Amino acid sequence: MGKSEYRDMWVYLEVNGGKLHPVSLELCCEARRLCDESGERLIGVAAGAVPESELAQVKECGVDGLLLVSGSGYERYSTEAYTRLFTELCRKYRPSAVFVGATANGRDFAPRFAARLETGCTSDATELIYNPESRDIEFVEPAAGGKIMAVITIPELRPQVGTIRPGTFKHAPTGRREVVEVINETLPCPAEEIRTRLLDYKADERDAELDISDSETIVCVGNGVKDESLPKYRELAALLGGKLACTRPVADRELLSNKLQVGQSGVMIKPKLYLGFGVSGAVNHVTGIDAGTFIAVNTDPDAPIFNYCDYGIVADMDAVCDELIALLKRGA
Ligand SMILES: Cc1cc2nc3c(=O)[nH]c(=O)nc-3n(C[C@H](O)[C@H](O)[C@H](O)COP(=O)(O)OP(=O)(O)OC[C@H]3O[C@@H](n4cnc5c(N)ncnc54)[C@H](O)[C@@H]3O)c2cc1C
Structure with missing residues (x-):
């Protein structure tokens, strides 16, 4: 399948304890800029329960649509459920790019679903550039001990998956679009596929x-x-x-x-x-x-x-x- 058949850029909306991770909003703002240049739509993708107040913040970042997934398996993060989820969704909707915050969870599932889709995943880019000739995203990051800036592209495969560290981009909302399409999907993850069990929960001791x-x-x-x-x-x-x-x-x-x-x-x-x-x-x-x-x-x-x-x-x-x-x- 040619890359022209893949459209729309996605941002994974990470929600913990009913709150969006700030990196999701930062990525929405940056991907908005890329979509304006490429003429594609920006879609925020979330699974499980997401409070309306959090979705309102995402809308302010200029998303064209929200893909909201419900079903069992998303009550808490699990490698299996999220890997499966993004593999299935990408097969169905064929986005051209998927941006994931480089949080502990994002770093865990992004390369896994990219591998399942047999596409590329770039980690920790410090700059994202849209190349209008190739229609590729150029992921820029320091390499060789910081002596050079490497430009990494995924020239043939789609989607182009990338993890980006929190704080790399600014949360600078451009405002709500007139129409924000909301797509509701039900995609439960079979319980037997989840190999981890929650035994206890301890909140991070924040210093x-x-x-x-x-x-x-x-x-x-x-x-x-x-x-x-x-x-x-x-x-x-x-x-x-x-x-x-x-x-x-x-x-x-x-x-x-x-x-x-x-x-x-x-x-x-x-x-x-x-x-x-x-x-x-x-x-x-x-x-x-x-x-x-x-x-x-x-x-x-x-x-x-x-x-x-x-x-x-x-x-x-x-x-x-x-x-x-x-x-x-x-x-x-
Ligand atoms: C993949 C990779 C990722 C990396 N990620 C990071 C990262 O996230 N953050 C990071 O910081 N580094 C990172 N590094 C390391 C980075 O390349 C540098 O080695 C490091 O930043 C240098 O730290 P520094 O400036 O403190 O030390 P140095 O390079 O040793 O510099 C010390 C400076 O102190 C000055 N100095 C000495 N004495 C005095 C004095 N009395 N008064 C005033 N000045 C004095 C010296 O002139 C010198 O310029 C990474 C490297 C790699 C390969």
């Missing part, structure tokens, strides 16, 4: 300090940081009303939790202010930052980070941090 994705101010320490200096960066972050974050080597040194790692394989952040201390500016790190104001402190005037920042300070990081703390304490 607000480890959740940096929404912080308006980020003080990020890189590998230039001395172990004993860490408390002063924590103090600076607190004085600025922000949060402490780090690069991968700092997490590898086990100085800070890997939940605080910013970048391609860490958290994507969109702070109003990003202050990077002793950060070299590897693509794998800076690709995770979309800051209003970007300030970098580094002793090396040739550090790549100075290519990305709004303000660069060539100086010792501890000296600058001490000075900032003193200024803030004086109320300057």
Whole structure:
């Protein structure tokens, strides 16, 4: 079957505890842009119970339609039910692309249903481009240790499946379409196909300090940081009303939790202010930052980070941090 016979871009709407995962809305907004360029329709796909209030948010992102699936097997996430669901739906409706948030669940079922459909799945793209000549999506992501940006396409097979990390794209709703088609499907997953059983449920113990994705101010320490200096960066972050974050080597040194790692394989952040201390500016790190104001402190005037920042300070990081703390304490 030729690729011209596949139409519409889909976004998987992930719902946990009656709430949409923010990545679903981010992906709807980005896929809206791609659909406007390709002339295709944007369809949000969800299974199980989805509250009207959550669907209203999806509609605000400009979807042309909703494909809502009911039936047994979707009360909670299961690998088997969701793999089967998307395999069946894609066979029936033949979308050209399916975008799935790179959450624990999304990463689990997206490559599985892609494999069943014998098509390609790209993980963790940081940019999506629609190529009007080939009619392919170009999934862009850092590769070879961040030295190059790879453009990955699925030129012959359909659908083009991709997982995208939360925070990669902005949730910037373009508004509700005049008509939003709602398709209701009933597609139960036979109980005997689900090989996992729920024995117990424990909510994630959330530590607000480890959740940096929404912080308006980020003080990020890189590998230039001395172990004993860490408390002063924590103090600076607190004085600025922000949060402490780090690069991968700092997490590898086990100085800070890997939940605080910013970048391609860490958290994507969109702070109003990003202050990077002793950060070299590897693509794998800076690709995770979309800051209003970007300030970098580094002793090396040739550090790549100075290519990305709004303000660069060539100086010792501890000296600058001490000075900032003193200024803030004086109320300057
Ligand atoms: C597939 C892949 C995914 C990756 N994902 C991520 C990711 O998500 N996030 C991430 O951060 N990295 C990631 N990396 C690693 C990344 O490529 C870099 O190695 C890393 O970001 C470098 O961290 P850094 O800048 O802290 O350390 P370095 O590159 O070691 O830089 C330290 C900097 O500190 C400066 N410095 C030293 N002393 C001082 C001082 N006293 N004062 C001021 N400046 C000083 C130095 O001049 C230097 O520029 C990934 C790599 C790969 C291969």
